[in-house]
Amino acid sequence: MGGGKVTDWQGKNVTVAGLGVSGIPAAKVLHGLSAKVTVVxxxxxARARAQAAELEALGIAVRLGDGATLPEGTELIVTAPGWKPDKPLFAAAREAGLEIWGDVELAWRLRGPDAAPWLAVTGTNGKTTTVQMLxxxxKAAxxxxxxxxxIGVSLLDAVLGEEQYDVLAVELSSYQLHWAPSLRAHSAAVLNLAPDHLDWHGSMEAYAADKGRIYEGNRVACVYNVADKAxxxxxxxxxxxxxxxxxxxxLGAPALSQLGVVDGILVDRAFVENRQKNAQELAEVSDVNPPAPHNIANALAxxxxxxxxxVPPTAVRDGLRAFTPDAHRIAHVADVDGVAYVDDSKATNTHxxxxxxxxxxxxxxxxxxxxKGAVFEELxxxxxxxxxxxxxxxxxRGLIREALARHAPExxxxxxxxxxxxAMLAAVQEARRLAVAGDTVLLAPACASMDMFANYNQRGDAFAEAVRELGAGA
Structure with missing residues (x-):
C-alpha cells in the first residue's frame, strides 16, 4: 500500500497545496520524514504570513500568493481536500505525470504494517453523527x-501518533475521497446521496463517483441505504x-443481509447465523438519541x-445509549407554553x-x-x-418564500x-406568536449561515439565546 519508511521520503521533492488545517500538518509530517517540502x-x-513564518522556521519553503505554478523539481503533490480538481497547479502536475494525494491518501500510505483497519463513512448528511455513534x-465493545x-483526531495524528488503536471510525468527505485513490477500508458506508458541492465536483455524476470510491477494495461489508437506490x-x-x-x-423490516426496525427494535439479519430464519435484536429505537427517523438510519449504519x-449486539445497545449528539443537531432547547423549540442549525442544505x-x-x-445554488421546491x-x-x-429567503407560495399556499x-x-430574536418571537401547544418551532434553515453569522454554531446559539429570552419572559 505504499511505504512510510523514512528512506522512501529522504530528499523527495513534495509540494503541499494549501496552508489549511490539513496542509500545515502534512507539511510538518513530510518535513519530519526528511522530504524536501514546498508549500504553495x-x-x-496576515494569517497566511504568520503560518508561513512558523513553517519557514522549521526549514519548510513557502510560496504565498502563487498556488497556480508547479514548483520546479516537484515529484509529488499533497493537496488540501478543498482545492478543486480543475486548478492550474493540478493540470501542470498531470501533464508532468505526477501523483496528487490528499491528506487522507498520505495518512493511508504512512500507516505501519500492523495499522488499525478503517471503518469509513461518507454521505451528503449524517456522516459526523454516524461516525461518532460508531x-x-x-468503545462499548x-x-x-x-x-x-x-472530525475529532486528525488522521495523520491517528496514524503516526503513539496511541495504539484496534480500529478507526473514519469520516470522509467527497473532497477527501477524490484525492484518496489507494484507500481500502475494512468496511464502508454511503449514508445517502443528494446534490451538494456540485460547484466543486462539476456534476452530480462526478460527486457520486467520488463518494463511491469509499467502497473500492472493501474486505468485509459495503453498507448502503435501502431507501436511497443511488x-x-x-x-x-x-x-x-x-x-x-x-x-x-x-427503517422498515429488514430483508436478508439487512439491518432494520421491527416493532420499535433495531434488528440485524445480516451478521447472524441462519439469517434466512433468524434476526438478532440490537437495541430499542428509544436507545437512539434523538429517535428521529434519519437519526435511526444513522444508528443502523x-x-x-x-x-x-x-462487535457483539450488547455493545451496539450500550454504545447508542452512551452517545450524545453534537450541539445544533436536532437539539431540544426548551419547552415554552407547551411548544417545543428545536435547534437544527446544522441543517445547512435541503436534504x-x-x-x-x-x-x-x-x-x-x-x-x-x-x-448555495439550492432549489427548495421538492423540500x-x-x-x-x-x-x-x-x-x-x-x-x-425569497427562494423559500416562492417555493412555499407554489407548494404550500395555505x-x-x-x-x-x-x-x-x-433577526433571530425577531424570528423566534414571530414563531411563538404563530405556534400553539403541541407544535415544534424548528430552526432547520436549509441554507448556509455566512450571510448573517460566522457559522452554523453561532446561528444555533443565537436561536437558543432567543428561546431562553422567551422562557425568561414567559
Whole structure:
C-alpha cells in the first residue's frame, strides 16, 4: 500500500497545496520524514504570513500568493481536500505525470504494517453523527478507537501518533475521497446521496463517483441505504475483495443481509447465523438519541459497520445509549407554553432540512440564509403537510418564500426581510406568536449561515439565546 519508511521520503521533492488545517500538518509530517517540502498557497494575508513564518522556521519553503505554478523539481503533490480538481497547479502536475494525494491518501500510505483497519463513512448528511455513534459502539465493545477524518483526531495524528488503536471510525468527505485513490477500508458506508458541492465536483455524476470510491477494495461489508437506490448502485459498481458483502439498512423490516426496525427494535439479519430464519435484536429505537427517523438510519449504519467488525449486539445497545449528539443537531432547547423549540442549525442544505422536518408533525419552521445554488421546491412539497407556519430570514429567503407560495399556499409565511444577527430574536418571537401547544418551532434553515453569522454554531446559539429570552419572559 505504499511505504512510510523514512528512506522512501529522504530528499523527495513534495509540494503541499494549501496552508489549511490539513496542509500545515502534512507539511510538518513530510518535513519530519526528511522530504524536501514546498508549500504553495493562493492567499497572502496576515494569517497566511504568520503560518508561513512558523513553517519557514522549521526549514519548510513557502510560496504565498502563487498556488497556480508547479514548483520546479516537484515529484509529488499533497493537496488540501478543498482545492478543486480543475486548478492550474493540478493540470501542470498531470501533464508532468505526477501523483496528487490528499491528506487522507498520505495518512493511508504512512500507516505501519500492523495499522488499525478503517471503518469509513461518507454521505451528503449524517456522516459526523454516524461516525461518532460508531466510535461509541466500538468503545462499548472494549476496543481502542477514535472518531477521525473530518472530525475529532486528525488522521495523520491517528496514524503516526503513539496511541495504539484496534480500529478507526473514519469520516470522509467527497473532497477527501477524490484525492484518496489507494484507500481500502475494512468496511464502508454511503449514508445517502443528494446534490451538494456540485460547484466543486462539476456534476452530480462526478460527486457520486467520488463518494463511491469509499467502497473500492472493501474486505468485509459495503453498507448502503435501502431507501436511497443511488447508494446501492455505487456498491454494484465497486471493485471489492472476494467475499465482501452488500449490507443494507432500512427503517422498515429488514430483508436478508439487512439491518432494520421491527416493532420499535433495531434488528440485524445480516451478521447472524441462519439469517434466512433468524434476526438478532440490537437495541430499542428509544436507545437512539434523538429517535428521529434519519437519526435511526444513522444508528443502523453505524451498527452495520460495527457488526461487520465483529462487535457483539450488547455493545451496539450500550454504545447508542452512551452517545450524545453534537450541539445544533436536532437539539431540544426548551419547552415554552407547551411548544417545543428545536435547534437544527446544522441543517445547512435541503436534504438535511428535509430529514429534520420529517421528525415532527406540526412545525413552525424558521428557515433561510445562503442557498448555495439550492432549489427548495421538492423540500417544501414533501414537507407542506407538516407546516403550521414559516418564518423566513437571510439573504436567499425569497427562494423559500416562492417555493412555499407554489407548494404550500395555505401556510402562513412571515418574511422578516432581515440579514442582521438580531433577526433571530425577531424570528423566534414571530414563531411563538404563530405556534400553539403541541407544535415544534424548528430552526432547520436549509441554507448556509455566512450571510448573517460566522457559522452554523453561532446561528444555533443565537436561536437558543432567543428561546431562553422567551422562557425568561414567559
Amino acid at each position: 498557497n493562493d492567499g497572502d494575508d 466510535a461509541s459502539i466500538l 472494549g476496543l481502542r478507537t477514535a472518531a477521525v477524518g473530518n 447508494t446501492e448502485d455505487l456498491v454494484r459498481e465497486a471493485d471489492v475483495e472476494e467475499g465482501c458483502r452488500a449490507i443494507g439498512f432500512t 453505524a451498527a452495520a459497520l460495527a457488526r461487520a467488525f465483529g 438535511a432540512a428535509e430529514a429534520s422536518l420529517a421528525a415532527y408533525e406540526s412545525i413552525v419552521w424558521i428557515a433561510g440564509g445562503l442557498a 417544501v412539497a414533501k414537507s407542506a403537510g407538516r407546516l403550521r407556519a414559516a418564518v423566513l430570514i437571510g439573504a436567499d 401556510v402562513p409565511v412571515v418574511d422578516l426581510d432581515r440579514t442582521d444577527t438580531g
